[in-house]
Amino acid sequence: MTTNLEEEDTWICPNILYDFWMSRLSGTEWKIISVLCHRSIRYKGNDLLRSISIADISHATNIGLRTIRPSMKKLVALGLAKKTPMILRPHVVSYLLDNLEAKDKTE
Numbered sequence: 001m002t003t004n005l006e007e008e009d010t011w012i013c014p015n016i017l018y019d020f021w022m023s024r025l026s027g028t029e030w031k032i033i034s035v036l037c038h039r040s041i042r043y044k045g046n047d048l049l050r051s052i053s054i055a056d057i058s059h060a061t062n063i064g065l066r067t068i069r070p071s072m073k074k075l076v077a078l079g080l081a082k083k084t085p086m087i088l089r090p091h092v093v094s095y096l097l098d099n100l101e102a103k104d105k106t107e
Contacts (some may be wrong), residue, residue, distance in 0.1 A: 013037055021080070028071040031061040033097070036081055040097040051084055051094035 017037060022030060039052050054072060058065050072095060075081040082098040 012041060026071065028061075028063055028067055029075055031063060032057055032068065032071055032075060033080060035060045036075075036095060036097040051096050053092050053094045057095070 013034075014037070017033065021033065025033060035052065035057055052060075054065060054068050057063075057072075058068055061068075072081065076083060076095075079099050080097070081095045083093055084096055085093065
């Protein structure tokens, strides 16, 4: 079965995610960073749409909130994600992709 993908149906993922981070992140962390990356690239320049809540990450990855929270904490500690209040829902904490060039603090 072949699929004819249109350009708008694809997105570019930075090589550093595969070359450096993929082997250093758990499966949950990898899924989360993939969602953050997709949102960041798809809605580039629009923080209103780029940020995503833990509940939305849970829905996108089919991973429970109790599993996502510690993984998000690690991604923030590594400098790959950052917390930010949602613009339309300031009482909800959301996350953005941060610095993919961050040094691995686990080595």
